[in-house]
Amino acid sequence: MAERQEDDRLYRIRHSAAHVMAQAVLEKFPEGKIAIGPPIEDGFYYDFDLPRPLTPEDLEEIEARMREIITEGHDFEYQVISPDEARELFADQPYKLELIDDILSRGTDEYGEKTDEPVLSIYRHGPFVDLCRGPHVRNTQEINPDAVKLLSVAGAYWRGDENRPMLQRIYGTAWQTAQELEEYLWRLEEAKKRDHRRLGRELDLFSVSDEVGPGLILWHPKGGLVRHLIESSARRST
Numbered sequence: 681m682a683e684r685q686e687d688d689r690l691y692r693i694r695h696s697a698a699h700v701m702a703q704a705v706l707e708k709f710p711e712g713k714i715a716i717g718p719p720i721e722d723g724f725y726y727d728f729d730l731p732r733p734l735t736p737e738d739l740e741e742i743e744a745r746m747r748e749i750i751t752e753g754h755d756f757e758y759q760v761i762s763p764d765e766a767r768e769l770f771a772d773q774p775y776k777l778e779l780i781d782d783i784l785s786r787g788t789d790e791y792g793e794k795t796d797e798p799v800l801s802i803y804r805h806g807p808f809v810d811l812c813r814g815p816h817v818r819n820t821q822e823i824n825p826d827a828v829k830l831l832s833v834a835g836a837y838w839r840g841d842e843n844r845p846m847l848q849r850i851y852g853t854a855w856q857t858a859q860e861l862e863e864y865l866w867r868l869e870e871a872k873k874r875d876h877r878r879l880g881r882e883l884d885l886f887s888v889s890d891e892v893g894p895g896l897i898l899w900h901p902k903g904g905l906v907r908h909l910i911e912s913s914a915r916r917s918t
Contacts, residue, residue: 723853
């Protein structure tokens with residue numbers, strides 16, 4: 681039988697790294713609010729409502745603190761709690777309170793996926809606790825501190841709804857070894873070199889403008905000539 685995604689070791693490492701990141705962010709911004717933080721392909725993210733925009737320097741500090749938390753060796757402890765306990769535990773976290781109501785009323789989990797029965801569960805490591813179904817690694821030391829990297833920050837509407845608050849989404853990646861991380865970062869850089877938007881700008885072929893319309897190509901003279909030659913060649917070959 682094929683291994684479920686949730687049983688995959690990298691899945692659990694990345695899910696756990698997202699929780700460690702959330703702890704580090706809340707230590708830096710105690711007034712911050714947390715939303716959701718799932719593992720994704722090649723990494724993880726977590727959404728935050730913070731008092732100011734994050735800077736590259738913030739990411740460096742958060743990443744450094746993550747490494748400290750990892751080496752401290754906190755167990756990830758699972759617990760099922762009652763609705764009253766959940767609301768009390770997350771009384772100062774409005775996004776978590778909304779998720780609790782959804783889990784109880786709609787039978788979904790914290791990511792909006794249907795579940796067989798509504799269960800409110802938490803995972804705790806050290807001082808940090810999150811509404812979560814898991815799974816996680818047993819202990820933070822199972823995350824390789826040399827194989828974790830924070831990549832970027834992007835805006836993300838809560839629940840993907842443009843009428844809801846705009847949150848800050850921190851993307852990160854985590855691997856089992858430092859070499860795997862290095863290879864992944866190399867692949868990202870190679871992909872950037874081949875990005876058509878970057879090549880179009882650097883070679884003076886075309887540009888794009890949000891004011892004109894996202895995805896609409898504005899051909900420069902040189903790019904227009906290349907396009908004309910390609911189209912002419914294609915017509916001759918048909």
